[in-house]
Amino acid sequence: MAEVAVENVTKRFGTLKALDNVTIDFPDGGFFGLLGPSGSGKTTLLRTIAGFIFTDDGTIRIGSKSVEQIPVEKREIGMMFQNYALFPNMSVADNVGFGLRVRKVSLAEERRRVGEALELVQLGQHSNRKPHQLSGGQRQRVALARAIVTNPRVLLLDEPLSALDKSLRVDMQIELKRIQREIGITTIFVTHDQEEALTLSDKIGILRAGRMVQAGPPREVYNNPTDVFTASFLGEANILEGAVDGNSLRLTDGDAIPIPKGLKTGATFAVRPENISITTEEPTERDTPKIQARLKQRVFAGAMATCILDRNGSTFKVISRDRDLPQLPEGGPVWLSWEPEHTITIPN
Amino acid sequence: MSTLILKRLGKIWLALILFFLYAPILVMAFMSFNDSQYYQLPFEFSLRWYQDLAGNSEIIAAATRSVLIALITTIIATTLGTAASVALFRFEFKGKRILQVLLFPPIAIPWLITGTAMLIFFFGIGLGRGTPSVIIGHVALALPYVIVVVTARLATFDATLEEAARSLGANSWTVTRRVTLPWITPGIIAGALFAFAVSFDQFVVSYFLSEPGDSTLPVLIYTAIRKGFTPEINAISTIIITISMAVMLIAARFSNFGGER
Numbered sequence: 001m002a003e004v005a006v007e008n009v010t011k012r013f014g015t016l017k018a019l020d021n022v023t024i025d026f027p028d029g030g031f032f033g034l035l036g037p038s039g040s041g042k043t044t045l046l047r048t049i050a051g052f053i054f055t056d057d058g059t060i061r062i063g064s065k066s067v068e069q070i071p072v073e074k075r076e077i078g079m080m081f082q083n084y085a086l087f088p089n090m091s092v093a094d095n096v097g098f099g100l101r102v103r104k105v106s107l108a109e110e111r112r113r114v115g116e117a118l119e120l121v122q123l124g125q126h127s128n129r130k131p132h133q134l135s136g137g138q139r140q141r142v143a144l145a146r147a148i149v150t151n152p153r154v155l156l157l158d159e160p161l162s163a164l165d166k167s168l169r170v171d172m173q174i175e176l177k178r179i180q181r182e183i184g185i186t187t188i189f190v191t192h193d194q195e196e197a198l199t200l201s202d203k204i205g206i207l208r209a210g211r212m213v214q215a216g217p218p219r220e221v222y223n224n225p226t227d228v229f230t231a232s233f234l235g236e237a238n239i240l241e242g243a244v245d246g247n248s249l250r251l252t253d254g255d256a257i258p259i260p261k262g263l264k265t266g267a268t269f270a271v272r273p274e275n276i277s278i279t280t281e282e283p284t285e286r287d288t289p290k291i292q293a294r295l296k297q298r299v300f301a302g303a304m305a306t307c308i309l310d311r312n313g314s315t316f317k318v319i320s321r322d323r324d325l326p327q328l329p330e331g332g333p334v335w336l337s338w339e340p341e342h343t344i345t346i347p348n
Numbered sequence: 349m350s351t352l353i354l355k356r357l358g359k360i361w362l363a364l365i366l367f368f369l370y371a372p373i374l375v376m377a378f379m380s381f382n383d384s385q386y387y388q389l390p391f392e393f394s395l396r397w398y399q400d401l402a403g404n405s406e407i408i409a410a411a412t413r414s415v416l417i418a419l420i421t422t423i424i425a426t427t428l429g430t431a432a433s434v435a436l437f438r439f440e441f442k443g444k445r446i447l448q449v450l451l452f453p454p455i456a457i458p459w460l461i462t463g464t465a466m467l468i469f470f471f472g473i474g475l476g477r478g479t480p481s482v483i484i485g486h487v488a489l490a491l492p493y494v495i496v497v498v499t500a501r502l503a504t505f506d507a508t509l510e511e512a513a514r515s516l517g518a519n520s521w522t523v524t525r526r527v528t529l530p531w532i533t534p535g536i537i538a539g540a541l542f543a544f545a546v547s548f549d550q551f552v553v554s555y556f557l558s559e560p561g562d563s564t565l566p567v568l569i570y571t572a573i574r575k576g577f578t579p580e581i582n583a584i585s586t587i588i589i590t591i592s593m594a595v596m597l598i599a600a601r602f603s604n605f606g607g608e609r
Contacts (some may be wrong), residue, residue, distance in 0.1 A: 050515060052511060052514075071514075072511075072514045072515055073514045073515075073516075073517050073518055073519055074517075076517075077515060078515070078516075079511075079512070079515035081508050081511065081512055082508075083506070083508060085506065085508040085509050085511065085512035086512075087509060087512075087513075087526075087527060088509075088531070089530045089531065098513065098516050098518075098526075099516035099517050099518075102516060102517045102518045102522060103517055146512075146516065147515075147516075150516065150517065156515075
């Protein structure tokens with residue numbers, strides 16, 4: 001196990017900067033998610049750490065060793081691929097044992113370690129099957145066993161759960177986390193599923209256009225996004241813009257909402273949809289930020305409901321428990337309000 | 349009603365095609381078992397032309413030479429062709445597209461022209477005629493076939509398997525041997541059989557490049573026909589056709605003409 005550090009890494013493909021001066025560290029034993037829209041460079045970063053791609057600039061360290069010049073096969077990594085990439089001509093046991101055979105481990109030890117790895121992923125009884133005889137979830141477990149059986153220093157997962165259907169995915173998230181905790185291996189995974197990233201990660205890194213926009217514990221990044229992109233990419237956000245006027249924010253249409261003290265210059269504010277309450281009456285508390293809007297649509301989704309609102313042409317979104325919502329007139333005026341601490345300040 | 353007629357016509361058409369393709373061959377095979385030297389009927393079964401053949405040291409020597417040349421060609425062309433296919437599959441490099449395109453015209457260029465060009469070239473570099481020239485020529489002819497067949501098989505190969513193997517610590521030789529080759533083996537076998545057939549059946553290039561008295565079987569047959577046709581030729585031709593068709597059928601079985609098995 002080892003810490004992984006990426007420092008000022010740049011990678012160009014032609015004129016495109018796939019990675020632009022990226023810095024992030026992954027402390028020993030943690031579970032880390034790299035998140036971003038497609039083309040953001042998250043997969044490039046993972047493949048650069050793996051060694052499939054060599055950097056143009058910058059340092060990558062695994063443990064205390066710089067690895068930029070070391071090819072994949074010498075980096076002592078374990079990697080799980082999106083399509084699992086199991087060897088179709090080999091049995092489950094041979095797939096898992098591949099990395100051990102390459103390392104010329106004795107047959108007895110190979111058997112023992114393959115058995116342990118398959119036990120860990122709860123697939124002990126299927127070792128003689130061929131990959132095409134397994135279900136999607138089982139293949140994933142084989143791929144995971146194969147990636148960890150060699151005791152790699154770091155485990156890299158490329159969209160590990162995207163090929164599974166939704167119910168299986170949630171089970172596998174729990175399973176993945178259990179296995180990662182059990183062996184304590186530093187794990188970095190790439191996903192475009194923000195919920196998955198929030199659920200699994202001790203720390204997430206958000207990439208956009210090759211840059212590391214923000215990195216930190218999921219809760220911190222979610223609650224304190226440093227820019228509008230992060231705010232609206234990780235979860236959803238209603239964005240408010242205007243000019244600071246004393247202790248309030250004067251919105252472009254003239255309304256004012258109270259803001260944290262001490263903020264002087266202009267700023268952008270965001271409010272999460274789940275933090276907004278909808279009322280038909282104007283809230284009376286003085287410090288409560290509140291604005292008026294028109295209800296456009298109320299979408300029922302079981303326990304939760306989503307309301308789409310319009311305020312002078314800009315759209316607002318509110319998510320709340322369906323039973324907490326009052327009878328609301330569709331198309332009618334309503335009040336949106338939230339606790340002052342739920343106003344997220346995004347520094348410009 | 350009209351579709352029924354069309355279907356019938358289609359079947360007749362197919363029958364005619366098969367007839368014109370195979371009738372001459374069947375007649376020849378048939379006559380190789382006929383006792384008469386002058387194709388006289390009624391048919392009298394005899395193996396005398398095959399017996400004559402067995403006693404004809406010139407033909408046996410040419411046949412042996414043909415098989416040896418075909419085997420050597422197969423080994424060289426299959427090895428080079430497979431290596432080239434894997435390289436074209438694995439690497440991106442400058443001029444790759446052009447190289448890929450350049451691999452195909454040799455299949456279309458008439459062998460007469462290829463043969464002439466090779467003859468001029470081999471004399472130009474001082475190699476001249478002879479078995480080495482024949483082998484080099486055959487390899488050049490067979491190579492595109494091997495590359496086409498192996499590449500078709502590689503197109504069904506998942507490149508992330510190579511990445512997975514590398515991530516598990518395998519160097520590129522191990523990756524090739526343990527992961528890539530097992531997958532493309534059917535393609536390699538099919539390519540090898542094609543290479544063998546191209547070489548073994550080759551007349552034009554062999555005729556241009558082989559030395560008199562050192563000719564391959566097709567060249568010997570051609571020379572023999574010019575001197576005077578004997579049913580011995582029918583016999584040896586029947587043997588060649590049987591071998592060639594067997595090889596092609598096996599090749600088709602393995603390559604499935606590029607499809608998934």
